[in-house]
Structures are given as structure tokens and as C-alpha cells.
Amino acid sequence: MIVLEWLFLTIAPCDAAEPWQLGSQDAATPMMQGITDLHHDIFFFLILILVFVSRILVRALWHFHYQKNPIPQRIVHGTTIEILRTIFPSIIPMFIAIPSFALLYSMDEVVVDPAITIKAIGHQWYRTYEYSDYNSSDEQSLTFDSYTIPEDDLEFGQSRLLEVDNRVVVPAKTHLRIIVTPADVPHSWAVPSSGVKCDAVPGRLNQISISVQREGVYYGQCSEICGTNHAFT
Secondary structure (H helix, E strand, C coil), X not given: CHHHHHHHHHHXXXXXXXXXXXXXXXCCCHHXXXXXXXXXXXXXXXXXXXXXXXXXXXXXXXXXXXXXXXXXXXXXXXXXXXXXXXXXXXXXXXXXXXXXXXXXXXXXXXXXCCCEEEEEEEECCEEEEEEHHHCCCCCCCCEEEECECCHHHCCCCCCCCCCECCCCCCCCCCEEEEEEEECCCCEEEEEHHHCEEEEECCCCCEEEEEECCCCCCCCCCECCCCCCCHHHC
């Protein structure tokens, strides 16, 4: 039992949220990998800004103490530093904007010829999935409902409010198209490991494209407050 628990704690949480987790989940798609890389790049600039501003504040508190400079008029302002602190804050957002715009356009890119098209329909409080490519008038449509497993029925190793009775199975290393729509109120189809969050708006069909690069079990929840049992979708 101890070995199984150790294996579960070291392997399974890679694609699900962990207790006290600070960073993002392991990326399963190039989209999520790009989001993670952009986060790390922006965080690098934030650390530089924090160190620089902290040094200026400490230096100002140390040199311009009221005992050393009792008369504020004696403080001399530097023209050079004023110019630099005006130019550099305008350059830093440009370094952040260029990769972020490229990532936004790639996230909005629509695959022309996807391998599989899956339609996700949000309900209160479950989801219906439909493999649209395999539906025909002569055969029964490939459609199933996916309910969250109640907490009392969970087995050892299963995650609370994440496990479902019917999982969506998709192939790896192929382009997938997900069509999201609700059947009642607004919902949101989100899978953090895939870097996907698509709102389901009544009367509309929203479309996203993903390409899963590795095998695994990926968990997601509704990111829209859709009612009392919001956590059960």
C-alpha cells in the first residue's frame, strides 16, 4: 500500500493539481508550453524590476534620512535618471508584448483539416460529448454523457471533483478540434494541462484547436459559475 501511494503521489499528480502547488501543471500541448515559457520570461523581468526598484528605495531611505537631510530642498534631482526611468518602463512592455501577441495568435489559430472533431455540450451539472466525425443518419451517433463521480464513490487514488464515469479519449500527436456549446446556462470547458479555456455561450458554437503531445490523463473543470453544483462539471 505504501509503494502504491508513493507511486500515485509521484506520477499521477503530474497532470492534475497538487496540494499547495505554485506553478503550472506539466504542459501536454505546445500551446501550454508556450504559456509556461511566456510566464517564466515575464517573471524574469519582474524580478529585475523588483531588485532595481528595491535598491532605489533602500538607497533613498538611507541617504535621505531626516537626520542627514533635515531640509528637503537640499535634495538634488538628476535629469539623467529621470530620462532613464521614463524610457526603460516603456521598452520592457515591448519585450513582453511581442511574444505574447505571437502566442495569442497561435492560440486563436484554427486547424483546417483536424483528425477528430469533438463537440462538448455543457449541462447542469454534467457534460455531453459527441464525436461528430463518426455520426451518420444510418448509424447511431457516438455520443455519451460524462458525470463527476460522487465523493462517496471514489476509489483509492482518484481525485475529488475531477474523476468522471466516462472519460473522453483522444489520440496523441494529432490535431483535434473541440466545439463547445451549452444546453442551458453559460459554461466553460477548461483543461489546464492543455492550456485550454473556452467559454460555452448559449446560442453559440465556440471552437478551439489542440494537439496533445504525450499520453496521459488530463483533468479539467467548468471555469464558469454555472449554478449551485458548479464544481460538478
